[in-house]
Amino acid sequence: MNILFVCSRNKWRSATAESIFKNHPIHQVRSAGTEPSARIKLSAKHLTWAD
Template identity: 45%
Template sequence: MTRNVLFLCSQNRLRSPTAEQVFADWPGIETASAGLLADADVPVSPELLQWADLIFVMERAHRNRLSSRYRQWLNGKRVICLDIPDDYDFMDPVLVELLKRRVTPYLR
């Protein structure tokens, strides 16, 4: 059974696309990423939220924004906050390592 995993950050330019790429080749996992701001490269949508089995956000503020704006599409889905600040470039090796350490326990 495939699990659909959605990664969210603010603008979908650095953290969530990195996470999407890092976990894209995991067996049994489909990944996507989006941003919570209006100017995000890929803005989050109700369709993406309905598609996702598991949702990861990078910061508490993302979880708050997600639950206040998109509550009706979350339907009790698990939203996990990774507590990763916006301090990294796309595919930064430190960010990749942090993501692997924090996300992997939830994918087993």
């Protein structure tokens, strides 16, 4: 299962969640942000990738 963690700037909440779950044996994880200043900006590709 592909899990996408999203928060505003992708600096603390979603990035931390991605770090916690990055080695999960079943799930693939990524993170992104919704603000223009986000470290990784949320895109349609992220949404297509996520389950």
